[in-house]
Amino acid sequence: MSSRVKEARGERGSGPLGMFALLGGAYAVVRYTETGRQLGKMMRRDLQAIKERDPAAQTDLEIIACYPGLHAIWIHRLANGMWRRNMRLPAQLVAQTGRFITGIEIHPAAVIGEGLFIDHGAGVVIGETAEIGENVTMYQGVTLGGTGKEGGKRHPTVGDNVVIGAGSLLLGSITLGDNVKVGAGSVVVNNVPANSTVVGNPGRPVISDGARVGIPDIDYTHLPDPVAEAMKCLVRRVVQLENELDEVRSATGVEPKHPWSEAILLEVGDACDPPRPDGDRGE
Numbered sequence: 001m002s003s004r005v006k007e008a009r010g011e012r013g014s015g016p017l018g019m020f021a022l023l024g025g026a027y028a029v030v031r032y033t034e035t036g037r038q039l040g041k042m043m044r045r046d047l048q049a050i051k052e053r054d055p056a057a058q059t060d061l062e063i064i065a066c067y068p069g070l071h072a073i074w075i076h077r078l079a080n081g082m083w084r085r086n087m088r089l090p091a092q093l094v095a096q097t098g099r100f101i102t103g104i105e106i107h108p109a110a111v112i113g114e115g116l117f118i119d120h121g122a123g124v125v126i127g128e129t130a131e132i133g134e135n136v137t138m139y140q141g142v143t144l145g146g147t148g149k150e151g152g153k154r155h156p157t158v159g160d161n162v163v164i165g166a167g168s169l170l171l172g173s174i175t176l177g178d179n180v181k182v183g184a185g186s187v188v189v190n191n192v193p194a195n196s197t198v199v200g201n202p203g204r205p206v207i208s209d210g211a212r213v214g215i216p217d218i219d220y221t222h223l224p225d226p227v228a229e230a231m232k233c234l235v236r237r238v239v240q241l242e243n244e245l246d247e248v249r250s251a252t253g254v255e256p257k258h259p260w261s262e263a264i265l266l267e268v269g270d271a272c273d274p275p276r277p278d279g280d281r282g283e
Contacts, residue, residue: 039077042114046073049115053137069118072104079108110144113160120166127155133178139166147172147189159194 050057050067057063063070075098082091091108099105104118106126113134118124120140126132129152130144142164146154156170159177165184170176177194188203196205249255 039081042077043074045114046070046116049117049135053117054119068102068104069121069124072098072102072106072118072121072124073112073116075102076106076108076110076112079106080110080112083108110155129153129173130155131157133158133160133162135160136162136164138164138168139184141167143169143171145169145171156188 047060047063047070050063050070051060057067075094079091079094079098082088082094095106095108103122104124106112106124107128107130109128110126111131112126113132113136115135116132117137118139119137123141124138125143125145127145129146132144136158144156144158148154153173155173157173157175158164158170159175159180161178162176162180162182164170164182165186167185168182169187170182171187171189174188174191176182176188176192177196179195180192181197182188182192182203183197183199185201186198186203187201188198190202192198192203192205198205
């Protein structure tokens with residue numbers, strides 16, 4: 001048998017052997033090094049987060065094979081490890097490869113805690129100085145971006161147990177406290193205290209009762225609307241003032257012009273009926 005044939009057979013056989021050696025090396029790193037054990041722990045937590053928060057997730061194999069959000073996070077963990085070791089160009093190449101595969105762009109310098117769940121994921125952008133806490137959930141189209149060309153810290157910091165709705169924009173060096181919910185389509189440019197819900201453009205926080213959020217709540221159909229609440233407030237105040245004016249007219253013998261019923265006041269509620277300086281609420 002000629003040496004050329006032997007070399008050809010050797011080249012064909014090196015493929016499976018090379019793959020086996022690569023997988024074996026990766027297993028050894030994860031199993032027997034401290035860094036590998038930490039990485040393996042984070043990867044298992046990322047997987048568990050999807051099983052906890054996505055009712056469509058069935059098996060580990062399905063999640064590993066079919067969830068681009070998980071792929072993007074794992075690719076980022078690799079790129080971030082390279083970035084922290086000053087391997088800047090390889091880290092950027094890995095990050096761009098992940099963007100091409102998943103449609104999710106995460107800068108390799110971004111700091112991401114355990115348990116991040118990116119649902120669907122298309123169009124998600126996470127900037128260089130962004131920091132994300134543990135057990136965060138975000139949906140497609142979310143941007144954690146900057147507001148200009150300033151240097152230093154220029155991207156958001158997100159606390160633990162935060163839920164960020166689809167299409168939301170978090171811009172600038174702002175901080176979202178723990179257990180915050182951001183409604184879909186919101187534009188957040190200011191700091192948000194813990195245990196709050198933010199909706200609208202610009203985002204307006206609605207303070208909750210301070211109860212801690214456990215597994216993030218993804219029921220967005222009941223988010224408050226501060227604009228609608230403000231309109232109800234104005235309607236209520238107008239009705240009250242016109243009723244008071246009618247009482248004055250009746251007392252002076254003038255026929256009232258606005259016989260509003262109490263049903264209108266009950267319909268708009270009393271959420272925005274602030275006390276007057278003398279303590280009277282105008283009832």
